Amino acid sequence: MLSASALRYCHDRHRDPVIDSVSLRVKAGEIVGLTGDSGAGKSTLGRLLAGLLRPQAGRIELDGTPLPRHGLQPVQLLMQTPELAVNPRWRIERILHEAWTPDTTLLEALSIRRDWYSRFPHELSGGELQRVTVARALAPGVRYLIADEISSMLDALTQAELWHALLQVVASRRMGMLVISHDAALLSRVANRCYRLNAGQLDALA
Template sequence: MAASEATTPLSPLLEVANLQKSFPVRRGLLGRPTATLKAVAGVSLQVFPGEIVGLVGESGSGKTTTGRCLLRLVEPSAGSIKFDGVDLMGLSARELRRFRRRMQIIFQDPYDSINERMTIGDLVGEALVIHGLAKGTARRDRILELLQQVGLRSEFADRYPHTLSGGQRQRVGIARALAAGPQFLVADEPVSALDLSVQAQILNLLLDIRDRLDVGMLFISHDLSVVRFIADRVLVMYLGKIVESAPAAALYERAAHPYTQALLSAAPLVGEGQSRQRIRLLGDLPSPVDPPSGCVFRTRCPKAIAECSAIEPPMRPVGPNHFAACIHLAAS
């Protein structure tokens, strides 16, 4: 069941152009850089208010680095990141702080991302103190309101994280992200560490938050079935690049890029009697230290031809708001 497609206004909440992030590769702890790892290699995307954009790909494709670069938790190497019309790349650390409350992240691991020594109330209310949004009774009331929004009773405010289940911890993480009243959320694999039954609850909670608060969201995941449930639009990432972008329904029904087709062929089908032919990829994901020339997917692509090693295909339209980067699309 895919999320219904959002009606998007003319102006995006977030607009990213040619985002790049490289890391030096050193030999030894104090050694000189010997190579460059290109984690994000020219990503462009938009997110509109009230829209959930899914970002999918294998581990090592650059999804998490992309999400953290958008919030400047990791400093990009190049590119433009405009939030509500303001280019975040041109802001100082002090100027950027004004935007922090409007852009928040929900982390993958609800165990590593929570300070075990703080009460749930203090964890959720930390942003209220940092941004000077509420104190005293008003702060306590806001904490209880946030816990209620994520499905936790008021008595959780005085409990410690070790008494909570994984799903409850993730609800705390969501409440903490919502505390400052953000307009944009990066949800980085927020259900991958949870049981299937709990995953559905958290996904429905995120959809409810989107509908009530009209927040835009970048939802990062390697699980295509999860993204199909929640996303309005889907971006497929491979080795630091976006290779396909489409409305969710169009992507799952008419995937155009060979990589997307292979990912979908491995995803489970819902319903009796359904089956599809599995497309098996060749080899392993190449190293981002030494990516292939031309099309980055060519070394594993079952449709690769000689020209793929020389030509880096641009994103081309294959349908309404549907784009893919493949040399075969240029010839069709």
């Protein structure tokens, strides 16, 4: 289980915290939705849960132990803008193989073509590059995903294809996932339960 207890985080210590006493649990095989207004702190919470930010109070644990500080991280963050998650000077093959070597089944499920391998990130569309970052994040040992608005910049068909492939992998591996989105329809389709982040606090949605 990925658990957060009484998290507090403030971007500027002289201002009100963007995350204030937030507690959340995501079980293996469970998909939890998170929504909220722009600037409410959803992405900050996602980065905290993935270990990319350190809480100023509270704790984050995986099965009762702190997240590891080194090596492959069992909680991976998928970003809204994949361009910010890759090295623009690396070719796609090197990006894909940064953490592991994705198998053919996964590449086919995500519609990743071999002829992309010699290209640079700017030579792929946003949807194509997002598929690459998803494949890279699904290395063995990764148990939880934080999907932060990963399809909001994509057309409807690409969104549907990406989510279909991702949800199949998540289900087959019994991975847990936090889906951050403004899209209520998406959250109603994919999430087992949903929360709204407002004024630094989590409210459960019916």
